[in-house]
Amino acid sequence: MPSTDKPHEKIVTAAIVVIGDEILSGRTQDKNMAWLAVRLNEIGVQLSEARVVPDIEAEIVAAVNVLRAKFDYVFTTGGIGPTHDDITADSIAAAFGVGIDHHPEAMALLTRHYETSGIEFNDARKRMARIPDGASLVNNPVSKAPGFRIENVYVMAGVPTIMQAMFEEIAPELHGGPKMFSRTIGAGLPEGRVAEKLGALQKFYPGVSLGSYPYFRQGEVGTNLVLRSIHKEELDAAFNELEAYLIGEGATAVETT
Numbered sequence: 001m002p003s004t005d006k007p008h009e010k011i012v013t014a015a016i017v018v019i020g021d022e023i024l025s026g027r028t029q030d031k032n033m034a035w036l037a038v039r040l041n042e043i044g045v046q047l048s049e050a051r052v053v054p055d056i057e058a059e060i061v062a063a064v065n066v067l068r069a070k071f072d073y074v075f076t077t078g079g080i081g082p083t084h085d086d087i088t089a090d091s092i093a094a095a096f097g098v099g100i101d102h103h104p105e106a107m108a109l110l111t112r113h114y115e116t117s118g119i120e121f122n123d124a125r126k127r128m129a130r131i132p133d134g135a136s137l138v139n140n141p142v143s144k145a146p147g148f149r150i151e152n153v154y155v156m157a158g159v160p161t162i163m164q165a166m167f168e169e170i171a172p173e174l175h176g177g178p179k180m181f182s183r184t185i186g187a188g189l190p191e192g193r194v195a196e197k198l199g200a201l202q203k204f205y206p207g208v209s210l211g212s213y214p215y216f217r218q219g220e221v222g223t224n225l226v227l228r229s230i231h232k233e234e235l236d237a238a239f240n241e242l243e244a245y246l247i248g249e250g251a252t253a254v255e256t257t
Contacts, residue, residue: 011230012177014040015049015067019060019078019088020158023052031160032077039167044176045073055079060091068095068153073174075167078158080147082124088155089148093132096150103131106146113144139169178230183239187251188222190214197245198225205238207231 016036022028030052037047048071053059060079067074079088093100106129114121128145131137138147138154142165147156149170156166187194191214198210208229215222225242229235243255 013048013071014073017076018052057091061095064095098133189251208238
């Protein structure tokens with residue numbers, strides 16, 4: 001049986017907290033989770049859990065406190081704008097038990113931004129400069145209003161283009177582990193025909209995660225089989241064995257990714 005005992009390969013994990021009533025109501029569709037999952041994997045961080053919470057301080061505090069103790073990194077998106085329901089900064093301060101006030105550096109950069117733009121820097125906009133005590137700023141190259149980091153929690157905007165730009169600002173400081181590799185086979189066989197073989201392969205290759213996803217298209221019943229592992233050699237071995245089995249069962253095995 002392949003060995004996966006590689007203690008030097010620390011798995012680095014992350015969680016995301018998507019904040020906002022508009023996500024839960026269906027009015028806005030979240031696009032940040034999928035993007036973050038892909039981008040984090042590129043630097044060796046596995047997105048292991050995601051939660052969507054309403055604009056309620058107690059819910060945000062509870063989610064952040066559970067996840068920051070469980071994972072290496074926590075990323076929050078949404079709720080750092082100028083309106084009354086943008087309560088993420090206050091909630092993060094409450095989660096860490098610290099105060100919150102207008103951050104001098106944040107106030108300075110927003111003052112310059114609004115003076116240059118010819119827009120009034122009113123009290124509502126000044127809310128975006130309120131940062132929990134002890135936090136460091138996360139640069140926002142798009143709209144200037146900063147996010148922030150406190151310990152292993154990174155707080156970013158909810159607008160996808162802004163969130164992505166903010167993430168790229170912090171990406172160089174994230175320390176990743178081994179990258180997760182993935183391979184997929186599309187087989188023209190029902191899921192029940194491959195279940196027993198998948199179970200046997202999972203026992204023999206414990207370092208490989210195997211998933212099956214049935215599909216129905218144009219009258220054809222089939223299954224997409226996804227194999228994932230940080231151990232590429234073991235992944236390839238499991239893939240080759242599964243592919244040979246499927247072909248032996250009369251299915252045309254097609255590697256899709």
